[in-house]
Amino acid sequence: MTNSDRTLATSRQVAAEVREAARILLRTPIVTAARAPESMAIIRKHAVALRKLFATNVGYHLVVEASFARLAKLPPESSATERVVYRRNGTPFGARGYTLLVLACGALLAPGVGEQILLSALVTQIRTDAAQQEIPLSDSIADRRLLVAALAVLLEWGVLTEVDGTVAQWGESAEEALLTICRPLLPHLLTRSIGSGADRRDLLTPQPDAPRRRLRRRLVEEPVVLRSDLDPDELDVLSRERSELTRMLGEAFGLVLEVRAEGALGYDPAGSLSDIEFPGTGSVKQAALLLIGALLDLTDDGVTGSMEFAWPVVDSVLAELVRAYGRAWRSEYADAPGALRDDTVALLTTLRLAEPTSDALVLNAAAARYRPQPKSGGTQLTFE
Incomplete structure (x- = not known):
């Protein structure tokens, strides 16, 4: 093998690793070393290239630290379908579930909380904060299970790790558990700061951006992009830059561009990028x-x-x-x-x-x- 052949092989290997790391982050925008050490290793290895890839192509900001990586996506376009958090039983989280999730994050940031916390102490802090905000939170089975669902989200994200005992056991029988906290990640859960007087639109309203990046985000994030949802500038990009879109989607994310009369989609041959498996069980x-x-x-x-x-x-x-x-x-x-x-x-x-x-x-x-x-x-x- 000549030097040029070795260089080409190395370049292809690097490109494949960057693409795989980008796909990991698209699928799981929060990655922690505690939950996914192999994924975290490849993301840290290619952090510089990944920051450039996301910023240039889709306008996303990537934070990579020793213990976690956080891909801060932008709010979807108004025509996109709403994506919600689901409980383990498949039911939507709902407003009360999100409220308890926010209370849990606030409790973890309370003064004096270190790298670990007893679950009973965390629950006490959550209930204290809820009472101060006049948010009803009882010790009923229904409220306990909803609180367990909120903490399960933080476990899934890697904010919390169970060391001794489990959150689920506490929900059923109030058994104690010891949790480790990924404190550096907590400030990065929200993709935008919320000041006093901010409302829901501050987080969910799409920001102005170039039509090229808007269209690329749609093709990467939405299962189907209908022409009726695109503005004239985005339609122009889809028409004039089809070859470049095809190249970018393939090289950066392993997607195949399909364009039809009704619209377009970024098809994933591997079938692993969607957060909703379809076809699937259930x-x-x-x-x-x-x-x-x-x-x-x-x-x-x-x-x-x-x-x-x-x-x-x-x-x-x-x-x-x-x-x-x-x-x-x-x-x-x-x-x-x-x-x-x-x-x-x-x-x-x-x-x-x-x-x-x-x-x-x-x-x-x-x-x-x-x-x-x-x-x-x-x-x-x-x-x-």
Whole structure:
């Protein structure tokens, strides 16, 4: 192997490592050495290149320290679907859950708190702060479980690490636990400072930026980008810079650009970047997948664009699916078809595969990629 060959091989290896580190940060914007030492090692190794990659291409700020890395993303565009935190049982966190999460972070920053804390002491501080802010917080099972859910988020983010005992055990039987705190990370949880008088818009309103970077962020973060959601400048970039967009998405993040009449998407061949696995396990995901196939089977022509299906048609199809597959799904859906419709439509909307209107469910053309295909010689379904 010549020197030039070795240099090329090294360059390719570095580019692959930077791309993998960028994908880790997109998928998990908070990485800690305690929870993911191997990921943290590759991020620290390429910190300079990663800061430049994110700042130049999508306008994100990356903080890398010895114990953690924090990718500060920007607020999504107004047309993007809302992304929420979910509890382990799959239910949305809700306003009260977010309130307890903020109280927990504040308690961890209280004077005198060191690198470790007993769970009982943390809970006492949270309840004291809640009382001072006139936020009701009892010792009921419901409130304890919601507090456990908030602390579980901090465990998942790596802000807290269980040393002795678990948060879950405290939630069920009040057993003590010892927690380690990643204190340097706490000030970086919020991507923007909140001063007195600030409201929700200070954190969630997109900031002005060049159309090129706005479009790149959309393609990286959103499952489907519809042309109707793009302003004229973004549409111009999509038209004129398609080759450059294709190169950037592939080299930086391992995504493949797909452009159709309805819009565009950054497709991930590895299928590991999305925070919502689809297709996937669970009643709602299975129902959503089968609903797509059943609705598309009702169309006589090929899929050439968005398709509308009146709500009575959707309800009829879901009723048939419940009869066929309901025994394998959550039992409450058999008695509450409206709940199944609401949860299924919410998932498809989040994935930008469908849009509900007052009269119908509109399937976007991208939904056709998930159309079930029967295996030859049997009735088992496979999925594209």
